[in-house]
Amino acid sequence: MNKRLMILGTNEYQNPVIIRAKELGYETHVFGLQRGEIGENTADFFHPVDILDYDRLWNECQKLHPCGVVSICSELAMHPMNFLLRKMGIPCNSEWTEKISTNKYLMRQVMKEGGIESPNFILVTENSAIEDIYAATSEFIYPLICKPVDLSSSRGVFKIEKKEDLKRALDYALGWSKEKEVILEEFIEGPEYSGESIAYKGVYKLLAVTEKHTTGAPHFVEIGHRQPAPLTLEMLKKIEQILYKAFATMKIQYGAIHPEFRITKDGKIYFMEIATRMGGDCIGTDLTPLSSGYDFMGMVINVCCGKAPDFTKIYEPKLAENHYVMNQADFDEFNRVRAEEPEIIWRYSTMKPISDRPVLRSADRAGYYITIR
Ligand SMILES: Nc1ncnc2c1ncn2[C@@H]1O[C@H](COP(=O)(O)OP(=O)(O)O)[C@@H](O)[C@H]1O
Ligand SMILES: [Mg+2]
Numbered sequence: 302m303n304k305r306l307m308i309l310g311t312n313e314y315q316n317p318v319i320i321r322a323k324e325l326g327y328e329t330h331v332f333g334l335q336r337g338e339i340g341e342n343t344a345d346f347f348h349p350v351d352i353l354d355y356d357r358l359w360n361e362c363q364k365l366h367p368c369g370v371v372s373i374c375s376e377l378a379m380h381p382m383n384f385l386l387r388k389m390g391i392p393c394n395s396e397w398t399e400k401i402s403t404n405k406y407l408m409r410q411v412m413k414e415g416g417i418e419s420p421n422f423i424l425v426t427e428n429s430a431i432e433d434i435y436a437a438t439s440e441f442i443y444p445l446i447c448k449p450v451d452l453s454s455s456r457g458v459f460k461i462e463k464k465e466d467l468k469r470a471l472d473y474a475l476g477w478s479k480e481k482e483v484i485l486e487e488f489i490e491g492p493e494y495s496g497e498s499i500a501y502k503g504v505y506k507l508l509a510v511t512e513k514h515t516t517g518a519p520h521f522v523e524i525g526h527r528q529p530a531p532l533t534l535e536m537l538k539k540i541e542q543i544l545y546k547a548f549a550t551m552k553i554q555y556g557a558i559h560p561e562f563r564i565t566k567d568g569k570i571y572f573m574e575i576a577t578r579m580g581g582d583c584i585g586t587d588l589t590p591l592s593s594g595y596d597f598m599g600m601v602i603n604v605c606c607g608k609a610p611d612f613t614k615i616y617e618p619k620l621a622e623n624h625y626v627m628n629q630a631d632f633d634e635f636n637r638v639r640a641e642e643p644e645i646i647w648r649y650s651t652m653k654p655i656s657d658r659p660v661l662r663s664a665d666r667a668g669y670y671i672t673i674r
Pocket of ligand 1: 405420446448452453454455456458486487488489490493515520521561563573574
């Protein structure tokens with residue numbers, strides 16, 4: 302097998318896989334629009350091609366004859382990646398799995414039918430009459446939350462404390478949604494986690510559990526993550542069982558999986574959503590290898606080349622944390638750590654100027670730094 306690897310996407314969250322692939326001896330062919338992103342320079346070969354132009358992409362792929370096609374954290378890039386893998390005859394998730402894993406409403410339906418405990422939920426569209434929504438949710442227990450079915454990164458997410466706020470929240474979420482479809486569901490109280498996992502031929506392995514911190518209500522933008530999450534062995538076993546059952550319900554077969562869930566006071570596990578890609582925000586690229594020792598990116602590359610993932614550990618497991626810089630106080634803390642404890646900084650991003658505008662989505666954050674202890 303040759304070692305020419307096609308990589309879709311060029312931004313800073315995709316860049317670590319370009320670097321990892323090079324370390325593993327692959328010749329990296331990176332595709333994306335020419336926009337001055339970091340991956341354009343780190344790639345061995347940059348191909349300025351729109352990754353949503355499927356015909357052009359498949360043409361280039363046939364010329365290149367790569368051994369595989371990879372993308373890691375991007376929902377956008379996951380679709381063309383699977384399209385190419387199917388064309389090349391490399392096993393990947395089905396179109397059905399791809400569809401339900403990128404639609405929050407279909408996902409809830411499939412999970413409910415598969416016997417996975419879920420909050421009550423309904424679909425709301427632009428044409429839904431508010432009286433009908435009140436009627437359909439009359440048994441729901443407030444607070445509720447509404448989310449565009451088709452977006453990610455907390456865009457359009459809104460927590461609703463009382464019935465009087467429902468319409469305004471739905472209008473907000475509908476305004477964001479591309480399909481003008483929103484899921485309205487009961488809000489689950491409890492700390493939030495994600496379980497970074499890999500699938501190969503429908504066999505699953507949970508590599509690390511991430512503890513998540515968000516800005517909280519109403520928009521829940523992620524402000525930091527920690528691995529390993531402080532959980533008992535008994536709880537970890539329970540998480541593993543429920544995760545694997547949910548993955549099977551969604552017929553997930555191949556590649557990275559990023560399930561997000563909350564654990565309630567009485568120890569019940571409820572999913573927020575399950576993505577068939579790596580967790581963004583450096584969770585898959587940095588925290589998972591640092592805290593578990595496993596070469597998560599190497600595994601994803603293996604699977605995207607039609608090979609079994611390699612479970613050899615590459616690091617001594619550590620406590621790994623990602624800190625987002627949202628305001629001046631965070632920035633001051635970053636500077637303090639840089640000055641006083643430089644040895645615990647694994648890496649940090651470029652920092653955008655701190656802004657006074659509210660943080661409504663992930664892209665509004667100024668930057669981040671990752672520490673290990
Ligand atoms: N049913 C729910 N109960 C409690 N919190 C929720 C619920 N659904 C979503 N959230 C919160 O909103 C965040 C974003 O929702 P999510 O479904 O993960 O959408 P996104 O694709 O934007 O990440 C979650 O990480 C969580 O903090
Ligand atoms: Mg999410």
